[in-house]
Amino acid sequence: MRIHDISLTVTPKLPTWPGDPKVDLERVEKIEDGANANVSRMSIGVHTGTHVDAPFHFLADGTSIETLPLEVLFGAVQVIELGSDVDLITAEVIQSASLIQGVTRVLFKTRNSQYWARGETEFQTGFVGISADGAEFLVKQGIQLVGIDYLSIAPYKQSKPTHQILLRAKIVVLEGVDLSQIKAGVYQLACLPLKLGGSDGAPARTVLIEQ
Numbered sequence: 001m002r003i004h005d006i007s008l009t010v011t012p013k014l015p016t017w018p019g020d021p022k023v024d025l026e027r028v029e030k031i032e033d034g035a036n037a038n039v040s041r042m043s044i045g046v047h048t049g050t051h052v053d054a055p056f057h058f059l060a061d062g063t064s065i066e067t068l069p070l071e072v073l074f075g076a077v078q079v080i081e082l083g084s085d086v087d088l089i090t091a092e093v094i095q096s097a098s099l100i101q102g103v104t105r106v107l108f109k110t111r112n113s114q115y116w117a118r119g120e121t122e123f124q125t126g127f128v129g130i131s132a133d134g135a136e137f138l139v140k141q142g143i144q145l146v147g148i149d150y151l152s153i154a155p156y157k158q159s160k161p162t163h164q165i166l167l168r169a170k171i172v173v174l175e176g177v178d179l180s181q182i183k184a185g186v187y188q189l190a191c192l193p194l195k196l197g198g199s200d201g202a203p204a205r206t207v208l209i210e211q
């Protein structure tokens with residue numbers, strides 16, 4: 001068994017969504033200053049790094065992160081690798097990407113993963129996302145969880161339609177996974193967003209288990 005960590009490391013260097021809070025990790029008790037123990041505090045947006053969106057993120061009456069079903073966050077997942085020429089994940093792109101029959105969790109590995117491999121610290125606007133018709137296609141396929149290798153499932157400046165279609169259908173949206181070291185195929189996904197009461201999202205340590 002091999003465990004692949006596809007989580008981004010949360011540090012102040014991690015790019016964050018324009019306008020979202022920056023990552024602030026600060027040690028407030030220091031052993032070297034005579035404290036009994038080292039203690040840090042953090043201040044981050046809930047959509048920092050590898051994270052899960054709750055329906056409440058884009059739906060005023062949507063459910064919040066602590067209520068998401070763990071059954072969906074854990075289980076078989078297909079990693080689909082798209083060519084570096086794909087700029088938008090449309091229904092047509094997904095259709096030709098050979099989703100395995102019966103698969104309910106899918107992660108898209110796109111050219112976005114090169115940003116993580118290169119260690120980009122600036123926010124990128126030209127990332128690959130899923131179009132509204134791509135989102136509708138996933139709903140029709142009975143997908144329960146979809147993930148992508150940049151900070152939003154939707155293309156830049158077109159956040160709303162894709163998010164609303166997916167979240168209304170109760171599809172769990174996983175964003176900011178680093179798939180640069182992952183080959184296409186089927187894995188076991190384990191994704192555990194922090195249990196933040198009433199939150200529209202939460203950072204999630206996420207791994208792929210290869211058997």
Ligand SMILES: [Zn+2]
Pocket residue numbers: 047051052053151152175201
């Ligand atoms: Zn998000």
